[in-house]
Amino acid sequence: MALPEVICVRDVEKYAIAHLNKNALGYYDSGADDEETLNDNINACKKLRLRPRMLVDVTKVDCSTTILGQKISFPVGIAPSAMQRMAHPDGEIATVKAADSLKTCMTLSTLSTTSMESVAEASPNTLRWFQLYVVKDREITRQFVKRAEMSGYKALVLTVDAPVLGNRRIDVRNRFHLPPHLSLGNFEKVTLHIEKNKKSDSELSRYFVSEMDASLTWKDITWLKSITSLPVIVKGILTAEDAEMAVRVGVEGIWVSNHGGRQLDGVPTAIEALPEIVKAVNNRAEIYADGGFRTGTDVFKAIALGARAVFVGRPILWGLVYNGQKGVEKVLQLLQQEFHRTMQLSGCVSIKDIKSSLITYASSYSKL
Amino acid sequence: MALPEVICVRDVEKYAIAHLNKNALGYYDSGADDEETLNDNINACKKLRLRPRMLVDVTKVDCSTTILGQKISFPVGIAPSAMQRMAHPDGEIATVKAADSLKTCMTLSTLSTTSMESVAEASPNTLRWFQLYVVKDREITRQFVKRAEMSGYKALVLTVDAPVLGNRRIDVRNRFHLPPHLSLGNFEKVTLHIEKNKKSDSELSRYFVSEMDASLTWKDITWLKSITSLPVIVKGILTAEDAEMAVRVGVEGIWVSNHGGRQLDGVPTAIEALPEIVKAVNNRAEIYADGGFRTGTDVFKAIALGARAVFVGRPILWGLVYNGQKGVEKVLQLLQQEFHRTMQLSGCVSIKDIKSSLITYASSYSKL
Amino acid sequence: MALPEVICVRDVEKYAIAHLNKNALGYYDSGADDEETLNDNINACKKLRLRPRMLVDVTKVDCSTTILGQKISFPVGIAPSAMQRMAHPDGEIATVKAADSLKTCMTLSTLSTTSMESVAEASPNTLRWFQLYVVKDREITRQFVKRAEMSGYKALVLTVDAPVLGNRRIDVRNRFHLPPHLSLGNFEKVTLHIEKNKKSDSELSRYFVSEMDASLTWKDITWLKSITSLPVIVKGILTAEDAEMAVRVGVEGIWVSNHGGRQLDGVPTAIEALPEIVKAVNNRAEIYADGGFRTGTDVFKAIALGARAVFVGRPILWGLVYNGQKGVEKVLQLLQQEFHRTMQLSGCVSIKDIKSSLITYASSYSKL
Amino acid sequence: MALPEVICVRDVEKYAIAHLNKNALGYYDSGADDEETLNDNINACKKLRLRPRMLVDVTKVDCSTTILGQKISFPVGIAPSAMQRMAHPDGEIATVKAADSLKTCMTLSTLSTTSMESVAEASPNTLRWFQLYVVKDREITRQFVKRAEMSGYKALVLTVDAPVLGNRRIDVRNRFHLPPHLSLGNFEKVTLHIEKNKKSDSELSRYFVSEMDASLTWKDITWLKSITSLPVIVKGILTAEDAEMAVRVGVEGIWVSNHGGRQLDGVPTAIEALPEIVKAVNNRAEIYADGGFRTGTDVFKAIALGARAVFVGRPILWGLVYNGQKGVEKVLQLLQQEFHRTMQLSGCVSIKDIKSSLITYASSYSKL
Numbered sequence A, B, C, D: 001m002a003l004p005e006v007i008c009v010r011d012v013e014k015y016a017i018a019h020l021n022k023n024a025l026g027y028y029d030s031g032a033d034d035e036e037t038l039n040d041n042i043n044a045c046k047k048l049r050l051r052p053r054m055l056v057d058v059t060k061v062d063c064s065t066t067i068l069g070q071k072i073s074f075p076v077g078i079a080p081s082a083m084q085r086m087a088h089p090d091g092e093i094a095t096v097k098a099a100d101s102l103k104t105c106m107t108l109s110t111l112s113t114t115s116m117e118s119v120a121e122a123s124p125n126t127l128r129w130f131q132l133y134v135v136k137d138r139e140i141t142r143q144f145v146k147r148a149e150m151s152g153y154k155a156l157v158l159t160v161d162a163p164v165l166g167n168r169r170i171d172v173r174n175r176f177h178l179p180p181h182l183s184l185g186n187f188e189k190v191t192l193h194i195e196k197n198k199k200s201d202s203e204l205s206r207y208f209v210s211e212m213d214a215s216l217t218w219k220d221i222t223w224l225k226s227i228t229s230l231p232v233i234v235k236g237i238l239t240a241e242d243a244e245m246a247v248r249v250g251v252e253g254i255w256v257s258n259h260g261g262r263q264l265d266g267v268p269t270a271i272e273a274l275p276e277i278v279k280a281v282n283n284r285a286e287i288y289a290d291g292g293f294r295t296g297t298d299v300f301k302a303i304a305l306g307a308r309a310v311f312v313g314r315p316i317l318w319g320l321v322y323n324g325q326k327g328v329e330k331v332l333q334l335l336q337q338e339f340h341r342t343m344q345l346s347g348c349v350s351i352k353d354i355k356s357s358l359i360t361y362a363s364s365y366s367k368l
């Protein structure tokens, strides 16, 4: 049976929603509490208007940029998302290979269903970052960092917005669990002490409570930097105050994110938080953004607001469901083509042309 | 038949709406006139965005606070709501016991279906406040105050937004009446002269017209304070001007409320009115808020705006319908867990960390 | 068959919509062009919030006021609407008698289906105003003015927003016509030269084109004032500039109105236009408002913004359909009761207490 | 079978949508990407409020104006739209004749299904403008210009917002193609090298990639002006910056447009962009606007904001589908009648009366 044609990310999403089982779909798709932030993410870009410039020669457009000094073919990377083998048997391996094809960056989650070594081996030359969750036992964390270094990951993305897990109601209702034939690849040696029969809560929630370290502070970033030579990115920053803190402790990157609406409900979207953070950081670190980016135009808006690159989470999972590695490639291609076209139609031939004068708030037009 | 699982207050609400009879549901659920304020209450919190801070050690979080010097385990109390035995045979007794379990405060309505003495006896050590409606005969009022003091109520909550009853259309249509097997517990000796056969209007409306005192002024607070040693809280304040008046006559607490959208339609929500009142009061009295709070995040927002505690009305009634005392406990537990999690995900370990810098209006993000 | 109970104006409206024929309903209910203004009228009041004051003795409330020196029992009058006998056989006679019962003012339309003399005779002591359309033949206009004076009308309401008829699509589709058994009472002697067989357009539209004077200017008000001793009110003002003009030519009243959304689509509502007009007029003339007022709270908001009285159009027609004179009385009673209650719940005991500090824009609450 | 009556442009639109085939309807109706801009166009005018002035003699109203010195009977012209013979066999010939009847201007698209010479011949005395797409081979462009001059076109409308084609998803899904019996009239001698069997993309998209010149810059306008004596209008300007550029290179007209939402999604509507452009141009060139204008009131608003004329795209196509030349005439008549009435009801007797004081933003009314 032929796959249906997909010409935008929403098409891929629709396919995935129709084909995933309840347990996995709930986990992938849902947000925390009332899902206000989840919905806000999707609509955030609509409040911005592009101010395109005409009559620029756009026959040749260069969409490429660098992140932490490494070239990517266009400013869209792959956000870390856990347990990708629920979406497709090839899981993280398919994802990294797609990143390789499109010449962009894959961020591997601590909670992947494939070990970081296997992912590295499958695509050794791809730009790979490792997303780090700090577990209570710091020795395990230290090993994670060392293994990431050894396997050629080029940065550590420390997720700071999840000291405890967000309240994803659907997962609680579904008693979300990792299917028995899968396991968390990076924890091969680490025994998970999860009470299997507890009636309420999701498995992941119990896992977080038992293993994750809610005591993490800015000092731990200093510690982290002391044990690694890799650049450190903090993921989950939403205020200028924290961005300032991050710069002071010496991070190389600030990843503006509300975790796809999965952690605290009622917070700003990345698009909303970007301006105050861009201003506060003032070029002292690179700034990335994620959450709800679904078209090349969405991406362009974030870049115009000052992000260096945008990352996508769920679209990658939908791509996996659609067609494994090829599905992820399709998603990335669509975003790349749309971004390329948006650059052309805005009069930009290189990333540095995407200035803040090319964007404004829709509400700014309601004054005579 | 097992009760369905509930994982948020809305679940309890849905259950209650499906299980209450028309007369009681109409009374509990409806608002005044076009129900604009009723709806505004539910949506008010969505206009605010949290600005969570990361990398704070949140392994230990203390949600407790004090109201008028008394400790409660988290800043959510029970608002006074009349006639709780229509929701469950145990009515106010179930409610006070649930307040006791969760270590929070129960405010008993003047119009309870259980006498204040029985409520006190059922749970003598619970923090209880008595909500006072001043009836035309001041001697009855004086007796109410004395009985409240004797039964160990710790404050008088004088409701000032109901000189006459709001126009709740559904109650008029239903000819709302207290079922014959129930009575207003605090009025055992007080004969209610209500014309039973009047065709239009609701019973409660006739009752208000005949018994309640629409002549109450600020001077009566001075009188009230002169006959009691209990702290006085005025409930139903919506403007800075009235808050200033309240402080001047010496009240200990100001309860910002639109009476759950049941009195005057078209007024601000508590969330809207809080900032001007917090500013005017300037710490000269404690400030509480109610109306439409349904999640722990909603509560957090009110605290960030300067409220000392939030009170909930209908959720308690839904809890009673769901499962009596256990149902109310469930509602309070859900709010407590959500509030606890919101504190953790916002980087707060004690109530005093919940500063106004942690909150902003969504609209503040629409400026470059 | 008993009439269904009605407890708010919307109930009466629903009844009327279900019981009127297509031709009359289309004419009564519709607005011009895309009906944006018609809809805006209904929603305009929702953008305002009341700021009620508590602890005022509201046992005795006086809703009465005066308009042009004449007392009315509450600040709601009857706007002129044409052809009321399509709604009920008693038509304008029923309306004037209801005005009499409720002790308020009835404005009779030039295009009434009952002559101004018959209306006067039916209710000689009611406060009656005559709405004037200036027809091309100024002699007819002069006769109208004289007849109005003779029949005891107390003011001339000159409608200035209809030099040509608004484009009410439903009337065009329905080829709206006055049923053959009815006639325009004030034009008994005036032959209407209307081409009966013209295929498109509504009858009223043809009538306006042939009879009404689109050449009216501010000078004609001077002329009008020269031929009458009655006070003159201009109806249909929407800008401060025109209000200033009106005051300069010496009108006694300014009636802020968009003609119930029936003339120019896309204009402000009365609620929107009031503030600039109140400011410009600065007490040099009385100010009235109409358009979309459906509850006592709506009325209260207009008074708080500076209107002296509010007028209602369609609700009167719905009342007629519902139950003739008694139906109109019911509509007025509902508005009066609601307005009375709004005064009580806002802490007002007389009209002069309804100050602008009791009202604000909802949007004003979205700033920290 | 008789045609259904149509009394507003929406009626014509509904008819056309019900009668066109999928391929043509998709092409005519759709917009780029998420169609946000397409929808914004339709709603843009609703954010503005008219401030009509009363008591002006409006018996005689002159709707006529001039564009580039040529008189038109009212300020609505016909925007260029490609391939009109898909809508009706008479296509562009019907359109130009309708423009002639209504005494307005027709802009012929480069991509017409009738040659510019045939259109000229069919209606030699009509005010005609030629919309120019610059193709890669400049010699072809030069020939187009010469042919337009020879055939009596009075201006060149250079479309600058389409260096590449917008991403119209529906056309991609439909594999949009020009039906085999039709051809691009202006390209009779020009061979189009389009890969017929390519599976994805629309035919037009492939055509653009192969023929259109994405290298166009402001310098090419200087070149264009050097090879023609016709006035040059740039179509597709959305920012003050580009308007300033256009004035500097000496264009005679600036056509504010987002190409009917068909090119870059997420840009301002013409109504939004007009004020900044009007201000920047400061009368140094004429300013036109298009996109979503569907009523005479919409047109009036653009004129009040400073546009010299408005152009309509899709309504003309709907008119063609409805009834060929007569259908287009009907559309133009409706707009003219509505515009005429709007002038009367706003107190304007000539175009120059339509001042900016007659308009304001709806949001400006939400301040006390």
Ligand SMILES: Cc1cc2nc3c(=O)[nH]c(=O)nc-3n(C[C@H](O)[C@H](O)[C@H](O)COP(=O)(O)O)c2cc1C
Binding pocket: A027, A028, A029, A041, A079, A080, A081, A082, A109, A110, A111, A131, A159, A235, A257, A258, A259, A260, A261, A262, A290, A291, A292, A293, A311, A312, A313, A314, A315
């Ligand atoms: C199913 C799923 C799992 C995720 N797992 C992780 C994770 O393990 N670590 C992490 O830092 N973020 C995780 N995220 C958050 C993503 O990195 C990213 O912030 C978010 O998905 C971006 O929003 P989007 O899905 O709308 O693109 C996950 C997101 C989803 C949807």
Ligand SMILES: Cc1cc2nc3c(=O)[nH]c(=O)nc-3n(C[C@H](O)[C@H](O)[C@H](O)COP(=O)(O)O)c2cc1C
Binding pocket: B027, B028, B029, B041, B079, B080, B081, B082, B109, B110, B111, B131, B159, B235, B257, B258, B259, B260, B261, B262, B290, B291, B292, B293, B311, B312, B313, B314, B315
């Ligand atoms: C059924 C019901 C009865 C109420 N009875 C009283 C009352 O007797 N006295 C009082 O001061 N407030 C009363 N209230 C108002 C509540 O104290 C509180 O202000 C309101 O319910 C808060 O809004 P919420 O229901 O959205 O939480 C009542 C509210 C409800 C819903």
Ligand SMILES: Cc1cc2nc3c(=O)[nH]c(=O)nc-3n(C[C@H](O)[C@H](O)[C@H](O)COP(=O)(O)O)c2cc1C
Binding pocket: C027, C028, C029, C041, C079, C080, C081, C082, C109, C110, C111, C131, C159, C235, C257, C258, C259, C260, C261, C262, C290, C291, C292, C293, C311, C312, C313, C314, C315
């Ligand atoms: C059916 C109908 C007929 C009307 N006829 C007249 C009229 O003859 N003269 C006039 O000045 N206004 C007329 N109006 C406008 C009303 O006086 C008034 O401005 C409008 O109805 C107020 O809006 P409302 O209907 O929402 O209350 C008419 C309105 C309606 C609905």
Ligand SMILES: Cc1cc2nc3c(=O)[nH]c(=O)nc-3n(C[C@H](O)[C@H](O)[C@H](O)COP(=O)(O)O)c2cc1C
Binding pocket: D027, D028, D029, D041, D079, D080, D081, D082, D109, D110, D111, D131, D159, D235, D257, D258, D259, D260, D261, D262, D290, D291, D292, D293, D311, D312, D313, D314, D315
């Ligand atoms: C089917 C269609 C074809 C079009 N073709 C052209 C074209 O060939 N050249 C051009 O400059 N604009 C073209 N346009 C854009 C129109 O000139 C105009 O900008 C737009 O249609 C205005 O929006 P409206 O359709 O909402 O009135 C086209 C528009 C449509 C709908």
